[in-house]
Amino acid sequence: MDKKIFLTVLSIVALSLTACGGAESTKPGVDDKSVGADAAGTSTGTGAEGKALDTKADLLAKRRVYFAFDSSAVDGENRAIVEAHAAYLAANKNVKVVLEGHADERGTREYNLALGERRAQAVERMVKVLGLTADRIKTVSYGEEKPVAMDHNEAAWSLNRRVEIIY
Amino acid sequence: MKAVLQLMTKAVLAVLLAGYASLASAILTIEITQGVDGGLPIAIVPFGGAGKDRPSQDVAAVVEADLARSGRFTPLDKKIFVSHPNDDKQVVFKDWRIVKAEALVIGSVRPAAQGRWQVEFRLYDIYKEKQLAGYSYVVAGDRLRAVAHQISDLIYEKLTGEPGVFSTRIAYITRESAGKRFSFKLQIADSDGYNPVTVLSSAEPLISPAWSPDGTRLAYVSFEQRRPVLYMQNVLHGSRTRIAEFNGINSAPAWSPDGAKLALTLSRDGNPEIYVMRLSDSTLTRLTSHPAIDTEPTWSPDGKEIAFTSDRGGKPQIYRMRVDGSNVERVTFEGEYNARASYSADGKMLTLVSGAQGRYHAALLHLQSSVLQVLTDTPLDESPSFAPNGRMILYATERGGRGVLASVSSDGRVRQLLKLQEGDVREPAWSPFNRSTPTN
Numbered sequence: 001m002d003k004k005i006f007l008t009v010l011s012i013v014a015l016s017l018t019a020c021g022g023a024e025s026t027k028p029g030v031d032d033k034s035v036g037a038d039a040a041g042t043s044t045g046t047g048a049e050g051k052a053l054d055t056k057a058d059l060l061a062k063r064r065v066y067f068a069f070d071s072s073a074v075d076g077e078n079r080a081i082v083e084a085h086a087a088y089l090a091a092n093k094n095v096k097v098v099l100e101g102h103a104d105e106r107g108t109r110e111y112n113l114a115l116g117e118r119r120a121q122a123v124e125r126m127v128k129v130l131g132l133t134a135d136r137i138k139t140v141s142y143g144e145e146k147p148v149a150m151d152h153n154e155a156a157w158s159l160n161r162r163v164e165i166i167y
Numbered sequence: 168m169k170a171v172l173q174l175m176t177k178a179v180l181a182v183l184l185a186g187y188a189s190l191a192s193a194i195l196t197i198e199i200t201q202g203v204d205g206g207l208p209i210a211i212v213p214f215g216g217a218g219k220d221r222p223s224q225d226v227a228a229v230v231e232a233d234l235a236r237s238g239r240f241t242p243l244d245k246k247i248f249v250s251h252p253n254d255d256k257q258v259v260f261k262d263w264r265i266v267k268a269e270a271l272v273i274g275s276v277r278p279a280a281q282g283r284w285q286v287e288f289r290l291y292d293i294y295k296e297k298q299l300a301g302y303s304y305v306v307a308g309d310r311l312r313a314v315a316h317q318i319s320d321l322i323y324e325k326l327t328g329e330p331g332v333f334s335t336r337i338a339y340i341t342r343e344s345a346g347k348r349f350s351f352k353l354q355i356a357d358s359d360g361y362n363p364v365t366v367l368s369s370a371e372p373l374i375s376p377a378w379s380p381d382g383t384r385l386a387y388v389s390f391e392q393r394r395p396v397l398y399m400q401n402v403l404h405g406s407r408t409r410i411a412e413f414n415g416i417n418s419a420p421a422w423s424p425d426g427a428k429l430a431l432t433l434s435r436d437g438n439p440e441i442y443v444m445r446l447s448d449s450t451l452t453r454l455t456s457h458p459a460i461d462t463e464p465t466w467s468p469d470g471k472e473i474a475f476t477s478d479r480g481g482k483p484q485i486y487r488m489r490v491d492g493s494n495v496e497r498v499t500f501e502g503e504y505n506a507r508a509s510y511s512a513d514g515k516m517l518t519l520v521s522g523a524q525g526r527y528h529a530a531l532l533h534l535q536s537s538v539l540q541v542l543t544d545t546p547l548d549e550s551p552s553f554a555p556n557g558r559m560i561l562y563a564t565e566r567g568g569r570g571v572l573a574s575v576s577s578d579g580r581v582r583q584l585l586k587l588q589e590g591d592v593r594e595p596a597w598s599p600f601n602r603s604t605p606t607n
Contacts, residue, residue, distance in 0.1 A: 069525075107527060108463065108507040109550070110432065110506075111463065113395060115460070
């Protein structure tokens with residue numbers, strides 16, 4: 001039971017709390033299998049005053065950032081995820097990144113194609129501010145054409161409104 | 168390119184002359200009196216003739232299905248018929264007044280030389296005791312459905328005074344599961360869904376098919392290069408051309424009414440703007456210049472205006488401008504989200520997707536009064552467009568978790584659903600009036 005495990009538990013608690021807080025734009029990453037009923041159980045006794053931060057590795061494991069409907073604002077944990085990837089890329093200068101923007105199925109395909117591009121560009125602007133040069137970044141939009149969740153409900157839509165950080 | 172076009176035009180003209188030369192007879196317009204079920208009662212007698220050799224298609228049944236589908240006719244139950252005429256001499260008008268038919272269709276399909284078929288039909292006005300139309304065609308067996316649709320078009324036009332759309336075709340995109348991935352197809356089928364032909368298959372998404380006004384080409388967006396690139400493809404022989412592959416989005420193709428230009432959306436300068444490309448030399452003219460999203464251009468039928476979607480007011484709404492990009496004005500004010508407009512043939516209406524409270528419906532905007540009329544109650548409608556005669560609106564929607572096509576008459580009275588056995592169908596585009604199908 002070393003410090004690292006303890007930190008992980010703390011970060012899980014923090015994530016659970018964030019999820020409960022209902023901030024719509026910070027859905028837990030679909031890659032993150034640790035946020036489940038069992039993980040929530042471990043929060044007993046650690047107290048709500050614990051202000052844990054995600055480790056860099058936790059953030060780097062997340063390759064998707066999420067958005068509110070018809071929005072391209074990168075908020076909350078999504079911002080921390082982009083910053084972590086930008087820091088990694090700044091330190092690894094031979095790595096190139098593709099930012100793939102997506103939308104949910106509601107509304108029209110062509111408008112959603114434009115919206116997906118706007119989301120990818122919002123992430124692109126962030127990583128540029130954090131030091132990445134344009135020649136290392138490529139943005140592409142798939143609009144609503146490549147959903148990761150196939151249902152026709154808000155749970156699926158919130159996972160589909162995303163930018164994928166690919167490198 | 169130009170030479171090919173001219174050739175094509177000549178071929179189309181020749182077909183037109185061959186197929187429709189006999190049409191120049193007096194047109195009798197019948198006023199439709201709307202009954203309880205609305206449709207004009209019409210008796211369609213099973214066609215006679217075949218004997219031992221049976222044709223592959225029941226022409227009369229195809230005609231009956233066409234007319235019933237339009238919602239403007241009610242084909243009568245054959246069990247109540249008191250006679251079954253197959254040629255002119257056998258027609259007794261009194262027999263049809265008894266069953267309250269207002270129109271009668273009879274005909275025959277007989278073997279002709281070289282394995283072809285001779286199809287004859289006659290249309291009668293029962294109360295005026297008069298023949299309204301009578302034609303004969305000689306065709307190969309695989310053209311029998313096409314002839315049936317032409318007969319339906321003639322009947323529709325004689326009785327309603329408006330052209331029918333049964334001989335037109337629809338283009339659409341299908342998506343089927345292929346293991347863990349999907350396969351996408353751009354297909355064309357007859358207006359009743361028969362005879363589907365695959366124009367293009369791809370492992371990556373396809374969207375936004377748009378017919379050229381002469382019905383010979385489709386412009387569309389393919390992600391086969393893992394980004395949206397605009398192509399044009401000839402539907403007769405399959406040859407295709409890349410139209411635009413700039414950085415960013417190359418999308419939302421819309422043909423000018425004369426077929427010489429394409430309006431499109433490019434984000435090569437950083438954000439989506441509307442351009443017009445002259446097809447003869449690929450010259451681009453930029454029409455919009457705004458940091459908002461500008462996309463989904465569509466030409467007015469007179470070619471003088473382009474309507475488009477823009478979120479320059481904060482949310483997507485429909486705007487219009489002159490074809491030089493001047494005089495931009497907003498045209499939708501009702502509803503939180505209005506997008507993907509397309510004009511009716513008379514230019515008086517737009518059909519579009521209108522959203523409120525998270526639900527997206529096919530709707531009609533009456534341009535003069537600015538009245539927005541929502542046509543559906545399904546929440547995920549997309550891509551509405553008018554039939555070439557303006558009577559129906561075809562759109563994509565979701566039913567039981569799957570993508571289906573649906574149509575609604577512009578008065579909202581008649582509704583249909585077109586779906587696949589498996590997979591999704593989406594992005595419908597109704598062809599212009601069919602002028603490229605030879606009749607014999």
